[in-house]
Amino acid sequence: xxxxxxxxxxxxxxxxxxxxxxxxxxxxxxxxxxxxxxxxxxxxxxxxxxxxxxxxxxxxxxxxxxxxxxxxxxxxxxxxxxxxxxxxxxxxxxxxxxxxxxxxxxxxxxxxxxxxxxxxxxxxxxxxxxxxxxxxxxxxxxxxxxxxxxxxxxxxxxxxxxxxxxxxxxxxxxxxxxxxxxxxxxxxxxxxxxxxxxxxxxxxxxxxxxxxxxxxxxxxxxxxxxxxxxxxxxxxxxx
Numbered sequence: 734x735x736x737x738x739x740x741x742x743x744x745x746x747x748x749x750x751x752x753x754x755x756x757x758x759x760x761x762x763x764x765x766x767x768x769x770x771x772x773x774x775x776x777x778x779x780x781x782x783x784x785x786x787x788x789x790x791x792x793x794x795x796x797x798x799x800x801x802x803x804x805x806x807x808x809x810x811x812x813x814x815x816x817x818x819x820x821x822x823x824x825x826x827x828x829x830x831x832x833x834x835x836x837x838x839x840x841x842x843x844x845x846x847x848x849x850x851x852x853x854x855x856x857x858x859x860x861x862x863x864x865x866x867x868x869x870x871x872x873x874x875x876x877x878x879x880x881x882x883x884x885x886x887x888x889x890x891x892x893x894x895x896x897x898x899x900x901x902x903x904x905x906x907x908x909x910x911x912x913x914x915x916x917x918x919x920x921x922x923x924x925x926x927x928x929x930x931x932x933x934x935x936x937x938x939x940x941x942x943x944x945x946x947x948x949x950x951x952x953x954x955x956x957x958x959x960x961x962x963x964x965x966x967x968x969x970x971x972x
Contacts, residue, residue: 739796757864759854
């Protein structure tokens with residue numbers, strides 16, 4: 734039996750790599766981003782599996798080998814590996830393989846940040862590859878539909894119709910799939926309960942307990958005692 738393969742377009746892969754460079758780089762300043770993307774493109778096109786269809790380049794690859802393909806592609810680019818250096822290290826000419834480099838950095842909530850703080854930060858290369866893989870799969874799945882899917886019932890009336898199998902019910906392509914995710918954030922400190930909805934200032938509390946409720950333009954007018962969106966109510970016993 735043949736292994737399941739996926740279709741990788743140069744357009745999608747370069748889009749994700751370039752976007753993740755700016756997403757993950759300290760202060761959104763990825764060094765040599767243009768060089769990295771250009772070398773990634775050239776290596777993609779020079780791959781023996783690459784097909785050139787009127788300048789639309791693509792590769793078919795086994796699904797479970799995509800991560801290894803991606804990691805090998807990126808780690809073969811010296812400029813990409815240099816992103817593991819902080820700006821301070823880079824300006825001092827420190828080598829990525831320098832054994833005297835610190836292997837990790839400790840960050841706490843009490844650290845003070847200023848306009849120069851980003852220069853001591855760096856990109857975790859393994860995390861970068863995982864993030865690129867994740868975003869690529871999101872794009873890949875969004876471009877799929879139920880057309881001629883192997884999970885369609887044999888008696889389906891339309892080649893576009895999704896089936897009722899467990900695979901279909903858990904498929905992100907299924908147009909009938911609903912996102913029923915609910916956050917499970919716990920109340921903090923003195924607060925009696927938290928709200929499932931996100932506060933625009935990222936507070937995990939109800940508007941009734943917020944010290945900005947009188948000036949906030951986004952304040953909720955619901956009563957906490959009647960609100961179905963409140964979680965973890967604290968029971969107050971009367972003596």
